[in-house]
Amino acid sequence: MTYALTKTKDPAMSHAYLTRLFSRWRIIAVLTALLVAVASLATVVGQGFGPAGPSPAAGHTSVVANGVVSLEEGSSRWHITRHIAEAGGNPIQITSPGFVLAENTPLLVTNQASGERYRLAADEALMLHRGTEVTVETFGAPDSFVFVHLVPDEAEPLANATERILTSASFPVQGGDYDADLLRDVLDEGGTASIPTGALPTSLYVLRGEVSITSGNDERTLGAGESAIFSGDLEVSAIADGSVFYAGFVGASVPAMDTRATAVAATPVPATPEITALPATPPPAPPTPEPVPPTPEPTVDAAADSDGDGLTDAGELTIGTDPANPDTDEDGITDGDEIKVWGSDPLNLDTDGDLLYDGGELLFVTAILDPDTDDDFLSDGSEVYIYETDPTNPDTDGDGTRDGAEIYNGTNPLAAPAQPAPPVASGDTDGDGLTNAQEVQFGTNPADGDSDGDGVNDSNEVAASTNPLDRASFP
Numbered sequence: 001m002t003y004a005l006t007k008t009k010d011p012a013m014s015h016a017y018l019t020r021l022f023s024r025w026r027i028i029a030v031l032t033a034l035l036v037a038v039a040s041l042a043t044v045v046g047q048g049f050g051p052a053g054p055s056p057a058a059g060h061t062s063v064v065a066n067g068v069v070s071l072e073e074g075s076s077r078w079h080i081t082r083h084i085a086e087a088g089g090n091p092i093q094i095t096s097p098g099f100v101l102a103e104n105t106p107l108l109v110t111n112q113a114s115g116e117r118y119r120l121a122a123d124e125a126l127m128l129h130r131g132t133e134v135t136v137e138t139f140g141a142p143d144s145f146v147f148v149h150l151v152p153d154e155a156e157p158l159a160n161a162t163e164r165i166l167t168s169a170s171f172p173v174q175g176g177d178y179d180a181d182l183l184r185d186v187l188d189e190g191g192t193a194s195i196p197t198g199a200l201p202t203s204l205y206v207l208r209g210e211v212s213i214t215s216g217n218d219e220r221t222l223g224a225g226e227s228a229i230f231s232g233d234l235e236v237s238a239i240a241d242g243s244v245f246y247a248g249f250v251g252a253s254v255p256a257m258d259t260r261a262t263a264v265a266a267t268p269v270p271a272t273p274e275i276t277a278l279p280a281t282p283p284p285a286p287p288t289p290e291p292v293p294p295t296p297e298p299t300v301d302a303a304a305d306s307d308g309d310g311l312t313d314a315g316e317l318t319i320g321t322d323p324a325n326p327d328t329d330e331d332g333i334t335d336g337d338e339i340k341v342w343g344s345d346p347l348n349l350d351t352d353g354d355l356l357y358d359g360g361e362l363l364f365v366t367a368i369l370d371p372d373t374d375d376d377f378l379s380d381g382s383e384v385y386i387y388e389t390d391p392t393n394p395d396t397d398g399d400g401t402r403d404g405a406e407i408y409n410g411t412n413p414l415a416a417p418a419q420p421a422p423p424v425a426s427g428d429t430d431g432d433g434l435t436n437a438q439e440v441q442f443g444t445n446p447a448d449g450d451s452d453g454d455g456v457n458d459s460n461e462v463a464a465s466t467n468p469l470d471r472a473s474f475p
Helices: 011-049 313-319 335-342 358-363 380-387 403-409 436-442 458-463
Strands: 062-071 074-085 098-102 107-111 117-120 125-128 133-138 143-152 163-167 171-173 176-187 192-195 202-208 210-215 218-223 227-230 234-238 243-254
Touching: 062 125, 062 243, 074 133, 074 202, 098 107, 098 117, 098 243, 117 125, 125 176, 143 202, 143 243, 163 202, 163 227, 176 192, 176 234, 192 243, 202 210, 202 218, 202 234, 210 227, 210 243, 218 227, 234 243, 313 335, 380 403, 380 436, 436 458
Parallel strands: none
Antiparallel strands: 062 176, 074 143, 074 163, 074 171, 098 125, 098 143, 107 117, 107 133, 176 243, 192 234, 202 227, 202 243, 210 218, 210 234
């Protein structure tokens, strides 16, 4: 549309004409601004729900393991299986992508092809990709772990399972690469968590406690050791204090990798410099430095034992312990007794890694070098601090079922005959993997997951035998 300005002899008519003309221009400007704003809003919305969109973990729910998985066109199922790990275990062939989850004691996961090793503390997880071969080992007595994986209908789930927790109904899968996450949350009674809709149904596994899950018109209750899949947005509510759940989530699709070769610019080769004539007289040689006499080694009295711990000062320097401190690792046992009597590590306050410090092992008459003294598949530390069972008796309530089996079955190891298990005492207010009762035991802050602020949460520090109250002490 074209507007022409013409002269008129009537000033009133000229003024009215110009007013109408400028009004039309203002309308066009406003419409243009609105179109730009709508386009910008569409761009923002597209970015929010695209591959770079928000994390599926909201509130205090956290992502404990994640990766990008390649899924084939067709249909798949969620499988959740339990396995037993032991020192020197046989390699496992991973036939479908998924997550390995440590339930109770630390695990050592080794990639047989690359040699990479990962240490998983209790409640930690790691993604494993299809086609890899790994060993999953404990640092002491055999213990269980869980594998949460997506399996095509025509494929078999992971072999050597001792228990199949879930085999879901099949669902269609559009082939491609997807972001996959394992989510975790710890809820006090009445606490809630939200999980958004994924690209595939979401699997939910309850490790401890009891929760209620609502997804659209679907509402179900799951107890410890139970699992199910859900489609749509999920609302999870804790029925029992200290309830812990994990969710297998498949989110946004990820663009395929660009495999086009990148041209490499040739690097010019510098020209060879011309050789100039050598001077007729060679330069004088530098003066020979005077020899420096060696520093004499400090003399140590071979028989001296400054801290009276039963080890000589010379021996302590060799071992790495402090000759001025009779209990270097402060575990309640002198360095000399650790070396000569118990065979434990004087530099590690929890030699067998069972979350029960070496001095505590003597108090509870448990084995310093065995993380599961009574062989009931519960570590000594978890029996003392979490379940309050007897770490020297594999069947605390005498009902004929081992304590570990009762925990896995959801029954009470302190009551015979078998009864539903009570919730873990005091819950886990800060969600750091230590219950409130354990926080009191270790002197950490139950409202702060990283009591000393060194970037490592309290439960990982306890598992690694570092001091969760010392900012300078971390794994």
